Amino acid sequence: xxxxxxxxxxxxxxxxxxxxxxxxxxxxxxxxxxxxxxxxxxxxxxxxxxxxxxxxxxxxxxxxxxxxxxxxxxxxxxxxxxxxxxxxxxxxxxxxxxxxxxxxxxxxxxxxxxxxxxxxxxxxxxxxxxxxxxxxxxxxxxxxxxxxxxxxxxxxxxxxxxxxxxxxxxxxxxxxxxxxxxxxxxxxxxxxxxxxxxxxxxxxxxxxxxxxxxxxxxxxxxxxxxxxxxxxxxxxxxxxxxxxxxxxxxxxxxxxxxxxxxxxxxxxxxxxxxxxxxxxxxxxxxxxxx
Numbered sequence: 001x002x003x004x005x006x007x008x009x010x011x012x013x014x015x016x017x018x019x020x021x022x023x024x025x026x027x028x029x030x031x032x033x034x035x036x037x038x039x040x041x042x043x044x045x046x047x048x049x050x051x052x053x054x055x056x057x058x059x060x061x062x063x064x065x066x067x068x069x070x071x072x073x074x075x076x077x078x079x080x081x082x083x084x085x086x087x088x089x090x091x092x093x094x095x096x097x098x099x100x101x102x103x104x105x106x107x108x109x110x111x112x113x114x115x116x117x118x119x120x121x122x123x124x125x126x127x128x129x130x131x132x133x134x135x136x137x138x139x140x141x142x143x144x145x146x147x148x149x150x151x152x153x154x155x156x157x158x159x160x161x162x163x164x165x166x167x168x169x170x171x172x173x174x175x176x177x178x179x180x181x182x183x184x185x186x187x188x189x190x191x192x193x194x195x196x197x198x199x200x201x202x203x204x205x206x207x208x209x210x211x212x213x214x215x216x217x218x219x220x221x222x223x224x225x226x227x228x229x230x231x232x233x234x235x236x237x238x239x240x241x242x243x244x245x246x247x248x249x250x251x252x253x254x255x256x257x258x259x260x261x262x263x264x265x266x267x268x269x270x271x272x273x274x275x276x277x278x279x280x281x282x283x284x285x286x287x288x289x290x
Contacts, residue, residue, distance in 0.1 A: 006270065007280045009061035009088075009289075010054055010239040014041060014072040022118075022129040023199045024162055026192035027067065031255070032244050041243040044074040048081050050245045050261055055085035057266035059239070061289055063090040063114070070097040076105060083109045088289045090114060092160060095146045096132055103153040112289065113150050114158040114185070117143055119167045120175050127166055128203075140175075147179045156289075157181040163213050164189040164203035176220045183287070185227040186214055190234055193254030207231075227284045237279035239270065249273040 013027050032041075042050065054062060062082045069075055069091050082089045090112035098113070119125045126137040150157050159181045161172065176184055188210040189203050207230060214228045229237075236251035247258040251274040258264070258272035280286075 006275045006277050007239045007285060008059060009063065009285065010059045010241060011063045011065050011092075012051070012054070012078075012241045013065050013243055014047075014067060014069045014075065014078075024128070024164060024189045024196055024203050026190050026195045026200075026250070027065065028195050029067070029243055031194055032242055036244045041072075042245050044077065046245065046262060047074065047078060050241065051078055051081045052085060053261050053266045054241070055082070055087055057270070059087060061088035061090065063092060063112075065092040068094055068097070070102065076109075079106055079109050088112070090156075090158075090289075092116060094130065094138075095143070096138070098146060098149065100149070103149060103155070107153055110155065112156040112158055114160050115143070115146060115150065115181075116160045116162075117175065118162050118164075119170060120172065121167075121170065124166050124170070128164070143175070144178060158183040158185065160185045160187065162187050162189050163205060163210055165205055166203065168205055168209055168213060172217060173220065176217070176224055180223050183225045183227055183284075184220070185229065186217070187229045187234065188231050190231050190250075191253075192250050195255065225284070225287070229283050233279055233283045235279075236274050236276045237283055237285065239275055247273045249275060251276075 013029065041047070051062065064075065064078060070093055072078070079089050089110050091110065092114040094116050118128055118130055120140045120143070122137045122139050125131060131137040147157065157179060159176070159179060161184070163186060188207070189200060189205060191200050191204060210230055214226070218226065220226065236249055238249070240248050241261065242248045242257060245261050247261070247269045248255045256273060258269035261269045
């Protein structure tokens, strides 16, 4: 089969028992833990080989997501392998494990840190499950401290916010003006069958509500790049790899998986899932990330 790179970036999900219980999480991968891998993820050596295969296929950037990727014992080695393979590196994290040691250790290897911030209100964070072990919520001041440390160490800062019924009326102006991230991704809370069933229903919002939230913050475009992603734009617009080393998509409502990349090859596997390049481009998936 002829090599064909559909999109230049890929999200590699590293499943670990997360230290939070976010009610809207659409990447729980309980199906992977139960049916594919006893421990829920690939061994270190195979995960590293998946990264190498993704590089050989032609991806230019890998984003390590979760769950919470910083809980992966070999995250540093995955980041280093990605960087040595010539790709841009990013993690999406709740920030609770971004210690000084981690930030120092990964300088020059990790390019971007995407910080998930869904509310500036401690009570709302607790209601959303954005709380360590489900109990200790993250304060606004804690987020500001994390932002300071990320920028002090020279990482590219991105902020991800999932808009839902509980934070729909919040004003993020103070946060974004302080952080001045290079990108602010605003996502409509997404229902995914088999991942967040019976947890996300009370958090779902209409397209109009989502657009109103985006419109209310458009004045911040002078200091950051706003990246709104409705449910329609999210579905089918990402190249994603699950903890078992398979491409997957949620274009039909639940996760559909390819064959294992290490068994069938990246070129075959990626053609077994649905990735819409037009949606990828429309949601701002191509930018100057180097």
